[in-house]
Amino acid sequence: MASSINELNPRLLWKHFAKILTIPHCSGNEKPLGDYVLSVAASLGLPAKRDKVGNVLVSKPATPGREAAVGAILQGHLDMVCEKDSNKVHDFCKDPIQPEIKGDWVYAQGTTLGADNGIGLASALAVMEDKTLVHGPLEFLFTVDEETGLTGANKIQKGFLSGRMLLNLDSEEEGTFTIGCAGGADSTLVLPLERKKTASKNLYKLHVHGFRGGHSGLDINQGRGNAIKLLARILWQAHAAAKFEVISVEGGSKHNAIPREAVALLACPPVQVRAMTRAVKKAFDKIQAEFKAIEPDAACSLEPSAGKDFALTQDGQRTLIDFLMAIPHGVISMHPEIAGLTETSTNLAIVKTGKKEFTVLCSTRSSVASALEATRDVIKSVCALAGAKAEFDNGYPGWMPNLDSPLLKKLKELYVKTFGKEAEVVAVHAGLECGIIGEKFPGMDMISFGPTMKNPHSPEEHVHIGSVEKFWKFLTAAIDGLSS
């Protein structure tokens, strides 16, 4: 068994990966790795350029006889997510990542490995260097800062690329082709509040917590509870049964996470406390029964509290609760042709109560631009009914799956020819660089594939050695087959 990754196959790919591990390349600090790519290109006599943000492009001419083939672009991102175990001493700005082979997998030691997207980059460098391969005109695109903001892809200038098809090497399951992703956009909703002195000094904290949360795109179809929406539901039902005043509602933490907890501060006169407590319990019991299988740790508490004694007016309180009830959350539609793929969804992500206004952040996604727009229009309508202002950011574009793509058809055939079985074709309900590149270069035929890796973005990240070999075999078969 190999004791060092330099002994693994394909040698050339692992040689470049081993080198990449020694060069710091956290998001925002991609220059040294970009320099390495440029030095490899220079040593091979290949033309290369770097744009203002740091994206690097290298070109390799076709092998003789393949000059007329359509140009293909191999693409990966230069940056990695830098995470380490809390007890690990490691400076990502200078210390090399230390790889470790454990059985069929390569890990790092207490840090992220950066196989995402280091293996993709290493494969591109190996294709650049390998003189035995057969291919049409190739370009190699190395983007910066994919992980924190898709910045490199966003800033590519028209004309930087000439190829008409793009192989994105940033997928995490060998044997799977990704052919689409969601676009998305956030909206900020602001509801003006009017306050008055509370009728009662008896304050209560209503806390809904213990929900699983998760990624607002990838996990939105899991049926998990949104703590803010469920708190609103409890307030709505309790409001019909008891007289209390709402002082504030808070919940959620990140725009791309399903809220795990939410809190309302209430004022309730002593004579109403029993009715309120009973109504809250009744409403939460129903929620608990409904979500029993998926949210076993869901909990709700109502406890005396201290705090401000300026509550919303009765009308304002009614509007706030109705507003929260009406803002959409969850899956809006599933893809009609790709089983299990969420097409459009929206996440009611964060709520905050200020003195004079109540702010809501929603994060909406869709692989179909018009469906994204329609969902945001629904949010606008809810705002119009409630008298809230809505602000919408420009968001990022999706990548609409094209089941008739010639590139997909050809690669499916090549996969069967190479391995004797079909590749799986999927799309993801999250943002990818291909969405942005596809919008900038209309008509670009794109696909994403890679080796198998687990737990990227965490110190548990590991990549499967055998799948790297299969990935290489397929990549080299693909550049040959696409140009013949």
Ligand SMILES: [Zn+2]
């Ligand atoms: Zn990646």
